[in-house]
Amino acid sequence: VFLGIRFEVKGAENVPDQPCVILSNHQSTWETFFLSAYFSPLSQVLKRELLYVPFFGWAMAMLRPIAMDRDNRWDRVSQAYNLIVDGQAEFNAATAQEGLEAAYARGESDEFVKATTVGEPVKVEDGDAVV
Structure with a gap:
């Protein structure tokens, strides 16, 4: 209950x-x-x-x-797409914690954190699935 x-x-x-x-x-x-x-x-x-x-x-x-937010800011979607498909992002960090702390230092928070590679960039290959 x-x-x-x-x-x-x-x-x-x-x-x-x-x-x-x-x-x-x-x-x-x-x-x-x-x-x-x-x-x-x-x-x-x-x-x-x-x-x-x-x-x-x-x-x-x-x-x-x-x-x-549903304001159609496709630039954020584009950043996420480039990270997933090409393994490319404007920022990279050794750990997720380090990436988040760097985003906070740039004044980004919550859904405004920009796409960041963590560790070695990995991209989606044929046969992979993204959920």
């Missing part, structure tokens, strides 16, 4: 004990709270407009989600 709601989790044995991506079918706002409690630590991706909803949005903002 969570928030007074009885629930059943099916397939929990398939969730690895390492960083992974969990996709929700988004049937209600309930899973927003449930997933945060069930999977920890967790970083959520949501549309930026939700952060402007009084009280709910303000509380969500404190969780530091990845808030996607």
